[in-house]
Amino acid sequence: MSHTTTPDATDNHNGHKDHEDHDSHHGPHVVPFSMLFTIFAILIVLTFATVGATYVQLGDFNLALALAIAVVKAALVCLYFMHLRWDSPFNGLVLVASFAFVALFIGFALMDSKAYTPEVDAAAVEMIQSDAEAAGQ
Template sequence: MSEEEAHVVSYRTYILVWIGLLILTTVTILAAQVDLGAWNIWLALGIATVKSALVVLFFMHMKYEHWLLRLFFLGALATLAIFIGLNFFDILYRYE
């Protein structure tokens, strides 16, 4: 991991991110008012993913971190995805 001074993120960036989060919150609430069937949940998850990406990249400084830490983070997410995903081999095929 690199030793150089960590990046100082400007107030401006943070406020832009915050505005982005507010907009996305509004979008997700509005989108939930339209009945899209099963797509509602995927849309909500998609927006939540974008929101959390903003938080992780800027508020949590991941954008400015060493590539190895980013790799670890993706690894943790992949692990969670596997722990959720493999269950569906059971759940989706249980009542054939």
């Protein structure tokens, strides 16, 4: 890393002047306490909401609602507690990409997961019968 051979070092140097001015106003980004506490309060309220939602009969929508609340909570944790709102967007991209790949993984697995149900069920019934015979002897 020599300043004489790398032109970007010069850029860096020039850029640094601006950056310095910028930084002198802000320093590291510190999340205000009031904001942290507000997010904390919202997370607690949503936790009560997710428990309360189980007492309401919504059929399949119960799962969707529970997951929706979880996603909102996760987003709040990521954006504020984990600072992503003010971070380099690339960090957020890494996170979103990992979730996207998990979704792909689960999605494709679910598409195929019922394919072997008849065989599995047949094996289970066979097992029950042979065990019952063994117990009956």
